[in-house]
Amino acid sequence: MTRVRELSPYVELHREQWRELRNAMPLPLTEDELVALRGLGEPVDLAEVADVYLPLSRLINLQVAARQRLHETTTTFLGEERPKVPFVIGIAGSVAVGKSTTSRILRALLARWPDHPSVDLVTTDGFLHPKAELVRRGLMHRKGFPESYDRRALLRFVTEVKSGEPVASAPVYSHVAYDIVPGERQVVRQPDILLVEGLNVLQPGPSLAVSDLFDFSIYVDAHTDHIARWYVDRFLALRGTAFADPESHFHHFSQLSDEEARAEAHHLWKTINEPNLVDNILPTRPRATLVLRKDADHAINRVRLRKL
Ligand SMILES: Nc1ncnc2c1ncn2[C@@H]1O[C@H](COP(=O)(O)OP(=O)(O)O)[C@@H](O)[C@H]1O
Ligand SMILES: CC(C)(COP(=O)(O)O)[C@@H](O)C(=O)NCCC(=O)O
Numbered sequence: 001m002t003r004v005r006e007l008s009p010y011v012e013l014h015r016e017q018w019r020e021l022r023n024a025m026p027l028p029l030t031e032d033e034l035v036a037l038r039g040l041g042e043p044v045d046l047a048e049v050a051d052v053y054l055p056l057s058r059l060i061n062l063q064v065a066a067r068q069r070l071h072e073t074t075t076t077f078l079g080e081e082r083p084k085v086p087f088v089i090g091i092a093g094s095v096a097v098g099k100s101t102t103s104r105i106l107r108a109l110l111a112r113w114p115d116h117p118s119v120d121l122v123t124t125d126g127f128l129h130p131k132a133e134l135v136r137r138g139l140m141h142r143k144g145f146p147e148s149y150d151r152r153a154l155l156r157f158v159t160e161v162k163s164g165e166p167v168a169s170a171p172v173y174s175h176v177a178y179d180i181v182p183g184e185r186q187v188v189r190q191p192d193i194l195l196v197e198g199l200n201v202l203q204p205g206p207s208l209a210v211s212d213l214f215d216f217s218i219y220v221d222a223h224t225d226h227i228a229r230w231y232v233d234r235f236l237a238l239r240g241t242a243f244a245d246p247e248s249h250f251h252h253f254s255q256l257s258d259e260e261a262r263a264e265a266h267h268l269w270k271t272i273n274e275p276n277l278v279d280n281i282l283p284t285r286p287r288a289t290l291v292l293r294k295d296a297d298h299a300i301n302r303v304r305l306r307k308l
Contacts, residue, residue, distance in 0.1 A: 009306050009307065009308035010304050010305065010306055010307065011304070011305050011307050012302060012303070012304045012305075013302070013303050013304075013305070014301065014302060015051055015052065015300065015301045015302065015303070018051070018052065018055055018303045019050070019051035019052070019055060020055075021055040021058065021059070022050065022051070022054045022055045022058065023055075023058060025054050025055075025057075025058055027046065027049065027050050027054065028108075028109065028112045029046065029049055029105075029108060029109070031046060033108065034046060034049060034105070037101065037104040037105050037108060038101055039098060039100045039101040039104075040234055040237055040238065040241065041230060041233055041234045041237055042098050042101040042298065043297070043298050043299075044098075044101060044105070044298070048299065048300060049105060049109075052292065052300045052303065053105050053106060053109055054109065056106065056109075056218075056290070056303075057106065057109040057110055057112075057113075059290075059305075060087075060089070060106075060110060060193075060216060061110070061113050061115070061116070063087075063215065063216055064087045064115070064116055064192075064193065064215075065115070067085075067087055067215050068084070068085070068087075071085045082164070083164035083190070084164070084192075085162060085164065086161055086162055086164075086190070086191050086192060086193060086194050087116070087192065087193045087194070087215045087216070088158060088161070088162060088193075088194045088196060088213055088214050088215050088216075089106075089193065089194070089195050089196070089214065089215065089216045089217065089218065090196050090197075090201040090202060090210070090211060090214040090216075090217040090218070090288075091103050091106075091195060091196070091197040091198075091201065091217070091218045091220065092197075092198065092199065092200070092201045092202040092217065092218070092219050092220070092281065092284060092285075092288065093199070093219055093220035093221060093281065094199070094220075094222075094224075094227050094273065094276075094277040094281055095144060095199060095227075095231060095273040095276070095277070096227055096230045096231035096234055096273070097220045097221070097222055097227050097230070097294070098220055098230075098294070098298065099197050099198075099220050100123070100197065102218065102220050102292065103121050103123075103195050103197040104121065106195065106218075107119045107120075107121045107195055110193055115192075116192035116193050117192065118190075118191045118192045118193070119191060119192065119193040119194075119195065120188045120191040120193070120194050120195070121194075121195040121197065122157075122170050122186060122188065122194065122195070122196055122197070123173070123197045123198055124149060124154060124196065124197065124198025124199070124200070124201060125173035125175075125198065126170045126171040126172050126173045126180070126186065127149045127150050127151070127153055127154040127157075127170070127171065127198075128143065128144075128148055128149055128150075128173055128180065129148060129149070129150055129180075130179060130180040131178065131179040131180070134148060141271065141272060142272070142276075143272065144199050144200075144272065144273065144276050145200075145276050145280060146200050146203055146280055149200065151205070151209070151210070153171075154210050155205075155208065155209065155210050155213075157169075157170050158194070158196060158210050158213050159213065161188055161190075161191070161194050162194075162213055164190060165190075166189065166190060167187060167188070167189055168187075168188045169185035169186060169187045169188065170185065170186045170188070171184070171185060171186075172184040172185065172186055175242060175248075175249075176242065176245055176247050176248045176249065177247070177249060178249030178250075179249075196210065196214070199276065199280075199281055200280060200281060200284070201214075201217070202214075202217055202219065202284035202285075202287045202288060203280065203284055204284075204287070211284075211287065216289045216290070217287065217288045217289045217290070218288060218289065218290045218291075218292060219284070219285045219287075219288035219290070219291045219292070220292050220294070221285060221291050221292060221293045221294065222293065222294040222295075222298075223296070224274065224277060224278070226294070226295075226296045227277070228266075228269050228274065229296075230298070231265060231268075231269050231273060232262055232265040232266060232269065235253075235261060235262075235264070235265035235268075236258060236261050236262065236265070238250070238253075239253060239254045239255075239256065239261060240254075288306070289305070289306050290303065290304065290305050290306070291303070291304040
């Protein structure tokens, strides 16, 4: 009898298998440098950087070179002289899953390669509609949902960077003001690699979407119940940090007892962030080139890579 082999476009590796693919690459980060990259409540240690992020940085380095060669075939075909095309990486996942930490570590590691030292990181919160516009559209309780973003502006920005524009700029969001910062821009000047991090970056569009411009994409994944717990724990921790700032939109939460804060965070999670995860973000997971799966203790123990 012939054995039926399950065909899949993905390969799933446990951390012990994935870490072998580091291929003796040296660890370029110190403990102090890592601490500076870690977000609130994110316990990632140097062992995880070595086991998970170094093989990933090696894979991306190989893909940057391959993609460059592929672009050259198109320019040769067109008979054009085109500037080097930046390699664009999307990083998606739920609120509170730790995308920011993943993005910052990856940025630091990718910038250590001599062939692509200039790596920029842009978060999509800058492309949220300003507060006044969200109020006007009745979207204040849908922050982070696809419709709360100016998706055309985000697509335009990434298109500019990928087209080799000398200067492109993105608006800047402040968690303290809970709004776009008027007049402030993040400027990007022809990076070798651009990381675009945000909840919904892997969403397909009715026409061209930003995800169509990604050369590689990462989905940071965990069980929804675990992410809910991380969200609530972070909310409690934010009382003593960001919420303590009298300018913070959430300042009134800084005096809440643990019990009151838990109830408030649970409410925000259940009414905004969980529905967004379930309805909009999770369905984009199969589209990612790579899925980093975290366990209850935040440790990344499984990696799924799209090989086809
Ligand atoms: N209300 C807030 N005030 C200040 N900082 C916040 C607030 N909410 C989230 N942050 C910070 O913003 C960053 C992005 O958070 P989030 O969108 O939940 O994504 P992730 O946890 O996946 O990085 C994190 O570094 C987090 O600590
Ligand atoms: C700013 C965010 C929408 C995330 O933006 P991103 O950069 O992922 O596009 C999110 O962190 C947020 O603040 N959500 C609002 C609901 C809440 O406060 O939990």
